[in-house]
Amino acid sequence: MDDGTPPKINYKPGETFSLRDAFTQWGIPKQFNEHISPEWQCQLPPVVSDQSTLLDLLQQEIPCLFPDSYAEKLFAEIPHDDSLKYVSESQWSVFTKPRVAMKGGWGKPGAPCLGTDHLRVVNSFGEVLTSPEALNLQMFLREEAAHIPPLPSHLEWPLQDSVFSPEHSVVLDNALRLSRETALTWWHLDDCGEFVYQVGLPVTEKPLLIGPQGKPVVKLFVVFPKLTYEMVFRDEDTNRTGKFCHLDLFNTPSGCLPSRGQGGLPEIYLVPLEAGGSPLLLPPNLPHCVLTVQTCVMIEQRRLSKFFLEDVVYFMRRATHWAEMPIFYKFVKDVLQSGDKELVDSEVTNPLMAIVTDKARHVGLRQRAYNALVALQHFIDVELPTTEAQLQEPDACSKSMHRVAEALESQEKGVTQFPLTDQFAGYIHILGKPRWGPFRNDRAQAQADHKQLEQARKAKCLKQTLADMTPKEGTWS
Helix, strand or coil, X not given: CCCCCCCECCCXXXXXXXXXXXXXXXXXXXXXXXXXXXXXXXXXXXXCCCHHHHHHHHHCCCCEECCHHHHHHXXXXXXXXXXXXXXXXXXXXXXXXXXXXXXXXXXXXXXXXXXXXXXXXXXEHHHHHHCCCCEEEEEECCHHHCCCCCHHHHCCCCCCCCCCCCCCEEEEEEEEEEECCCCEEEEECCCCCCXXXXXXXXXXXXXXXXXXXXXXXXXXXXXXXXXXXXXXXXXXXXXXXXXXXXXXXXXXXXXXXXXXXXXXXXXXXXXEEEECCCCEEXXXXXXXXXXXXXXXXXXXXXXXXXXXXXXXXXXXXXXCCCCCCCXXXXXXHHHHCCCCHHHHHHHHHHHHHHXXXXXXXXXXXXXXXXXXXXXXXXXXXXXXXXXXXXXXXXXXXXXXXXXXXXXXXXXXXXXXXXXXXXXXXXXXXXXXXXXXXXXXXXXXXXXXXXXXXXXXXXXXXXHHHXXXXXXXXXXXX
């Protein structure tokens, strides 16, 4: 019998579990849970207390949580631990000009990319809280929002003597996000290859789900590996149709996934963000969507690390495949893309060169700096330093980015490449949702599957064709 006690997340970091089972246990609303395939497996991210392991984790593109002490100065700014009251009743709660909030679920498969149906104009934080719709308002704390306290500046970043030091990183943006319960932000990348550091502010409302730290879970981040971009997003189809075409994690039957119950799907990081709990550091360019479990305020700060310039290059290359180019941050436009060698040397080359040549530094950090200098050659000529051969070898990050770049150059209509398993699958879209044939070991077979699926759609026998494509045991190609 339900005694009113909220469910609790009892899984441990590194423990693999079923996404569907977890959502059921945690009381996640049926629209996000009822039709999830049981094939999706996930794990919680690590909580990093020893920063000596962090560089390796970031190179492996693993989301990381940190002890809540990293945000204690920020939490101290919230009166009575009630962030909802704080943002809705402060003197700055009414905006100097109207703001645009997103309606929860914007960007869902099959929805038009343009139009205003997903937008709502609001004049205060209070309007977001009283709206009959599940709204999501991201307020960037730039000049026009200077009257709002600079809360993100109170966050303590890790690796402040290297990867995120003032000399080796650039603060790109700060934001306050107010989100209503059940608001879903569909798949996206962050803005230009930056790291995003975010934390949920304390709330006093009764929790709906208790996290591993014993605090209310306010958001769930569903994070896919970087190499799964082509499975999650279908840019060519989105550009062609003008409608979002991407994986519907919450409503794609097992018979429409390429794994067909025989494994091979990417494992997901499922990240619970707790109110007044651990800050989350999200590495660049990871496809992710975010479900608001409980109405909350989230604070975020975005930093570009000069140690990870490959991610900036990758994002820019990826953006050339989109119908509209994004607006790049000032540091990217005015420094990296400036063509001014003296400026780039001063701001980027020299700080990285100092790390490479400093033999007192950890060899892994020096190797990462060397590889970042190689990536910097995308923007400007760089004379690489003469150094130990070990430093000149591609590290884990560079190897991953090489595989991502190869996948980016080999995109093909109707075929998804899966670099994590070196396989392919033919697909078609139904209302913006991909429906795949089975994994194939070569592209030609996947191309043939795509043609067969297109013919089946025209003949109105797609469901049966998908079922017939499921390989029998021992016949996996």
